[in-house]
Amino acid sequence: MSEPATSIENVDGMVVVRASGDLDLASAPALERALTESLQDGQVETLTLDLRALSFMDSTGLRVVLATDARMRAQGRELFVIKGPPSVHRVFELALLEERLRFVEPAERGGSDADA
Amino acid sequence: MTGFEMVEMEGEEPQSERPSEVAAVQLRRLQCFADDLASASTVDELIALLFARTQETLGTSAGALMMARKDLLDVVASYGYPEEALRAFREVPIDAPLPACEAARTRRPVVIENHHDYIERFPEAIGLAGPAKGSVVAFPLIGHGELLGVLGLRFPVERRFGPDDIELIAGASQQFVFAHRRLELLERERGARGEAELSNKRLSFLASASREIASSLDYERTLATVSRMAVPELADWCAVDLVDPDGTIRQLAVSHVDPAKVSMAIDLRKRYPPDPDASYGVPAAIRSGRSELIEEIPAALLEEVGRDRPELRDLIEDLQLHSSMVVPLMLRGRAIGAITFVMAESGRRYTPLDLDLAEELAVRAATAIGNARLYGEQRSIADTLQHSLLPPAPPEIPGYELAVAYRPAGDGTQVGGDFYDVFEIDGSWLLVVGDVCGKGSEAAAIMAMSRYAIRTASLQDTAPATLLSTLNETLVRQYSGERFTTAAMARLGRGDDGSFSVSVAGHPLPYALRSDGSVQAVGQPGTLLGIFPDPTLHDVELTLDSGDALVLYTDGVTDARRGSEQFGNERLRAALAAAAGRSPDAIVAAVLDAVLGFTQTPGDDIALMVLRAP
The missing domain is CATH 3.60.40.10 (PPM-type phosphatase domain)
Structure with missing residues (x-):
């Protein structure tokens, strides 16, 4: 199991949260905290969650994404998600969430090179 | 012991030598003597060396070391005396009419060169001491102004003792006293170190037992392991009893280094379950919630256990029970069991210090049992709920x-x-x-x-x-x-x-x-x-x-x-x-x-x- 890690980047009011490693029961709380922290700044209108560096995600991770999306919608804010690798994205596909969440290309939000 | 009889006079000592040479020889002998005694590493070794050197350098035929104990002189070591004399003088009152006793009382050497002297000075001792010939010297051993004891020496033939001879014996005695004192201190220190080591052993037992207890939720298995760990360092026997829901006391584990003894104990327990109203042991500890320390198990207690059951009494006698501790396992103010530690054939005794350790272990074990039971309850609730769903x-x-x-x-x-x-x-x-x-x-x-x-x-x-x-x-x-x-x-x-x-x-x-x-x-x-x-x-x-x-x-x-x-x-x-x-x-x-x-x-x-x- 690869170590989960979360990084937050704030460039000109555009907040990008990058999750890496395994997103499961053990690491989901850390991601949830990072997302909550990012949203404390009322100026932040959109948030981008970059899942490209994830190696695994289960329903616990899905719950964090869905809860964040729901909260942001309720506050009139918007969550963008940069797709993870196929095994991670399959979880969204199975839940038929492709049409429910705002999946975006890396170039649109959070820069073309997430590893910069 | 210090009643000696002497016959004949055969004094053939270094009288031909000049005084200075004599002094030099004496000094050299004394030096060797002192060096030798200093090399001893235990009191026993010191006494053995003292006897060997007095034989070699003074030509003694018998010797006895008596240590002062209140108004008595105890013979702690001797050589060359007949069996019956040893039996008669194992312990001598300090006021007895014997040379050694006089040396102890006066704190001055008693020198008896011949039989005639002896009869004159210790007429009452003749019957006590039995036949003997040669000369007798009794030397007080004094350290720090305290009488340590008396060194008695017997020479095979009658001889004279010049000041140099007395000086030599006095020097040797003094060396002995110094060495003895040093070794005694050393042994006390060793004892203290042993105590410290024992204390370390106790602490490390507590640490590893606690680790063991915390490592598993299967507390019955864990307690059995703890009882095994206590043997033989902290107990010759260790047993764990638990109170079942119906109130009966169930022996969960019993340990001894010898598996045959363990099966015997299990069998014994089966045939003679403990009296729940007993005023001692596991039932009492469980009833009262109090620990029990019996530093020295009184014979009366063992007799009480074996009363009306002679075969049990014999078994108990065989076990050589000496000292015991019973600590209750308390959970939320209630005793749920007890751990028993027994010293038997090793002859060791428990002290209040040991009880502290046992009580600490019991607290940790009881906490672990509490957690495990709680967990078991939680698990069965989850199971039940799951099945209902x-x-x-x-x-x-x-x-x-x-x-x-x-x-x-x-x-x-x-x-x-x-x-x-x-x-x-x-x-x-x-x-x-x-x-x-x-x-x-x-x-x-x-x-x-x-x-x-x-x-x-x-x-x-x-x-x-x-x-x-x-x-x-x-x-x-x-x-x-x-x-x-x-x-x-x-x-x-x-x-x-x-x-x-x-x-x-x-x-x-x-x-x-x-x-x-x-x-x-x-x-x-x-x-x-x-x-x-x-x-x-x-x-x-x-x-x-x-x-x-x-x-x-x-x-x-x-x-x-x-x-x-x-x-x-x-x-x-x-x-x-x-x-x-x-x-x-x-x-x-x-x-x-x-x-x-x-x-x-x-x-x-x-x-x-x-x-x-x-």
């Missing part, structure tokens, strides 16, 4: 064969989130496998609600997509879009043609396992339930031919991980293909074997349902 046994579907497996993840203290249900409505059968996100009581509530929501909705309509949609509404309403649930549902139609409708909501797609070994995913992905008010759900038709099977499962199967690798759909498909044509039970077993063969700790709950067409 799931159908007791899969029902019989006429003509079809059904098998279900349910394996909660983790330690079983939490209700898992997976659920399943199989029921009949209007001649149709509904099968559902679902997964509530999360665990514990809230997940359990959602599981229960989901099952009943589906059953209730089925009274109106049995189309799976409609049922799941109704469930979604209920979940969104009740849990305001915070908790999601996924599910796969299949309806077996009323006809005998094996036709099914399948709907999937955010859940892994079921598989159709054909009798030829081919495996097909069934259904179309639909929105997970409980989040969105307008889920997209589809019904997909499926027909099972004879021997084909429908496989519903939760993601606990495919998400099972080994390192960063997932069991995945390919392994599942392969396991299914290999089990094609076999009974549902065999298929379920094959899948579980494959998952558990892949990883011992799948990480999530696993639910699996297999239905085979006739």
